[in-house]
Amino acid sequence: MTAISSSEALGGSQLRDWLRHHGWTLGVWLLLGALVVWYSTLVPSFGGFELSLIVNNSLPIAFLALGQAVIVIAGGIDLGVGSMMVLTNVVAAKYMEGESFAVAILIAVVLIAAAAILNGIVGWIINVSKVPDIVITLATLFIFAGFALAILPSPGGGAPGRFRWLFTGSESGIGRNAWPAIIMLALATQVVGLWLVKTRNGLSLYALGSDPTAAYLSGVRNSKAKILSYAIGGGLAAMAGLATTALTGSGSPRLSIASTATLNSVAAIVLGGIALTGGIGSVVGASGAAIVLFILNPILTARGVDPNSARVIQGLLIIFVLMIAGVLEQRRQRRS
Amino acid sequence: MICAIKAEALSSGVISEIKMANREAGITEQIADLQGLIAQGVDAIVFAPVDPEALNAVIEEGAAQGIIMVSVDSRVTTEAAYVVSNDQVAYGANGAKWLFEQLGGEGKVVYMRGIDGVGADTDRDIGFQAELEKNPGIEVVEEVFTDWSPATGAQQALEIMNSTEFDGIWTSGIDYTVVPQFEVAGVDYKPVVGADNNEFLRQISDLEDEGFIGAAVTNPPAIGGVGTAIAIDLLKGNSHPQQTILDPAVFDMANNSEDVKQMYIPTLDVGSSSYIEIEPWTTYDAQQVIDCKGPGE
Numbered sequence: 001m002t003a004i005s006s007s008e009a010l011g012g013s014q015l016r017d018w019l020r021h022h023g024w025t026l027g028v029w030l031l032l033g034a035l036v037v038w039y040s041t042l043v044p045s046f047g048g049f050e051l052s053l054i055v056n057n058s059l060p061i062a063f064l065a066l067g068q069a070v071i072v073i074a075g076g077i078d079l080g081v082g083s084m085m086v087l088t089n090v091v092a093a094k095y096m097e098g099e100s101f102a103v104a105i106l107i108a109v110v111l112i113a114a115a116a117i118l119n120g121i122v123g124w125i126i127n128v129s130k131v132p133d134i135v136i137t138l139a140t141l142f143i144f145a146g147f148a149l150a151i152l153p154s155p156g157g158g159a160p161g162r163f164r165w166l167f168t169g170s171e172s173g174i175g176r177n178a179w180p181a182i183i184m185l186a187l188a189t190q191v192v193g194l195w196l197v198k199t200r201n202g203l204s205l206y207a208l209g210s211d212p213t214a215a216y217l218s219g220v221r222n223s224k225a226k227i228l229s230y231a232i233g234g235g236l237a238a239m240a241g242l243a244t245t246a247l248t249g250s251g252s253p254r255l256s257i258a259s260t261a262t263l264n265s266v267a268a269i270v271l272g273g274i275a276l277t278g279g280i281g282s283v284v285g286a287s288g289a290a291i292v293l294f295i296l297n298p299i300l301t302a303r304g305v306d307p308n309s310a311r312v313i314q315g316l317l318i319i320f321v322l323m324i325a326g327v328l329e330q331r332r333q334r335r336s
Numbered sequence: 337m338i339c340a341i342k343a344e345a346l347s348s349g350v351i352s353e354i355k356m357a358n359r360e361a362g363i364t365e366q367i368a369d370l371q372g373l374i375a376q377g378v379d380a381i382v383f384a385p386v387d388p389e390a391l392n393a394v395i396e397e398g399a400a401q402g403i404i405m406v407s408v409d410s411r412v413t414t415e416a417a418y419v420v421s422n423d424q425v426a427y428g429a430n431g432a433k434w435l436f437e438q439l440g441g442e443g444k445v446v447y448m449r450g451i452d453g454v455g456a457d458t459d460r461d462i463g464f465q466a467e468l469e470k471n472p473g474i475e476v477v478e479e480v481f482t483d484w485s486p487a488t489g490a491q492q493a494l495e496i497m498n499s500t501e502f503d504g505i506w507t508s509g510i511d512y513t514v515v516p517q518f519e520v521a522g523v524d525y526k527p528v529v530g531a532d533n534n535e536f537l538r539q540i541s542d543l544e545d546e547g548f549i550g551a552a553v554t555n556p557p558a559i560g561g562v563g564t565a566i567a568i569d570l571l572k573g574n575s576h577p578q579q580t581i582l583d584p585a586v587f588d589m590a591n592n593s594e595d596v597k598q599m600y601i602p603t604l605d606v607g608s609s610s611y612i613e614i615e616p617w618t619t620y621d622a623q624q625v626i627d628c629k630g631p632g633e
């Protein structure tokens with residue numbers, strides 16, 4: 001986690017301070033740890049297959065949560081990320097089919113850049129038009145999904161085995177090697193997390209999200225920060241689309257996939273401790289929460305919970321966690 | 337589908353537990369769910385695939401771990417799975433043939449398909465197009481995808497009835513919400529091809545006097561029960577061909593009015609299939625499916 005270095009030589013007050021800032025993130029990862037341990041007791045054996053099941057399948061939603069996190073931290077919200085994921089997925093699957101690994105990588109890089117530019121334009125439109133984020137991005141949710149359908153009218157396409165290995169540790173997408181996915185996710189989380197808290201541009205996103213006026217007065221160019229947040233969010237949504245391509249070896253242009261993914265990304269950041277009002281939270285929590293949301297599925301299946309109730313349980317969990325957060329926040333305010 | 341699987345497992349008497357995974361699944365979710373079930377160390381997995389190819393790797397993984405993998409309803413291309421499917425090409429062709437015969441080989445037809453790109457839809461289209469080619473007098477005036485959603489199909493049908501002249505409708509199983517639209521739009525009944533949905537069977541027999549003609553082409557979700565029966569048989573050590581294909585039958589009032597009336601089950605949901613007991617495969621009775629209880633429930 002990003003801030004461990006700042007907690008060297010922990011004094012009591014420093015520890016309290018660290019916990020105050022990172023307690024939520026720590027809690028999310030502890031919850032995840034507990035869920036993994038629980039899951040391991042529900043299966044006959046827990047090994048590479050089970051681990052890669054969890055990490056690989058969490059990748060798309062984790063990348064999407066990272067992207068959503070960056071945008072929400074900067075005070076926005078992007079309902080279009082799910083469609084951006086689907087759009088990238090179908091373009092990648094369409095053009096990577098039958099190509100070499102090198103070409104696939106080239107396509108991936110181009111797609112990430114294109115998605116960043118496209119979503120940056122969305123951020124720019126929000127800025128110029130002053131129409132609320134939620135309205136513009138609700139439109140892009142449909143628009144990007146429409147593009148996806150136009151590009152690949154029915155499911156299909158493919159991806160070279162080595163490209164699939166990058167995200168799944170297996171050329172067929174199914175295997176026992178969880179490391180590539182773990183490294184991929186850890187790397188993305190670290191890079192985005194460090195960029196947000198260690199660079200001027202990154203900090204400007206927090207500033208914009210917590211108080212646009214104060215940010216402006218302290219020299220942040222709000223329009224630039226906004227566009228930057230959407231561009232990075234778009235690039236990460238493209239990563240989610242590439243991960244989907246690697247996992248499934250095909251492209252599916254369905255709006256239902258996009259809207260579900262968008263909702264999951266919002267759920268993940270909320271669970272991950274990022275305030276929807278902007279300016280507060282860490283992407284480390286968001287990526288952990290994305291895995292938490294995924295692992296609930298195999299756990300509930302293993303427990304024999306009816307699939308319909310499983311959704312209710314997921315929803316209740318989010319409400320429950322938010323209520324705890326509210327209580328903690330109130331107690332903190334009363335004390336200080 | 338799920339109820340037929342539960343009922344067959346219950347009636348077999350040899351299954352101790354059923355684990356279910358079911359989300360509004362895209363390919364990603366279904367791969368993850370199959371992996372989750374494999375991790376559970378189950379003996380057999382019965383699944384309805386959303387894609388003919390994308391699941392192959394996970395199916396092969398399951399088979400390699402000694403799990404009997406049975407794909408029902410749609411086909412998958414890997415030979416690691418036993419495939420139990422309705423003959424969807426014949427489904428498309430049989431219904432189209434009936435409809436084109438009703439029209440005397442000449443007329444305008446509305447073609448209401450399922451979900452674009454899903455194997456069953458593609459296959460039904462092959463059958464439909466083959467019949468269309470044999471009937472040069474038939475013209476498709478509207479082609480829409482209902483996404484197999486009753487509400488969507490109803491809305492599309494109403495819009496078409498209000499704007500287009502046609503002589504008959506072929507639906508990919510979105511039927512019982514289409515039929516009432518004739519009255520809403522104020523147009524005369526035209527022949528409709530649908531599936532074995534309970535409410536559609538009622539409409540076929542009840543609306544006969546008002547001039548409605550319909551045909552139900554069987555596409556039983558109880559095929560899940562057939563898949564379960566085969567999985568259980570395989571677990572007992574018997575062998576089965578890799579492919580089992582059920583041939584869809586056509587029911588209408590002119591040829592089998594008694595069957596149409598008998599298949600309608602008043603206590604069953606409107607959208608549920610009433611073609612439940614599939615010989616010679618299933619061992620349950622219809623009531624067990626309606627009760628929807630598996631072993632240990």
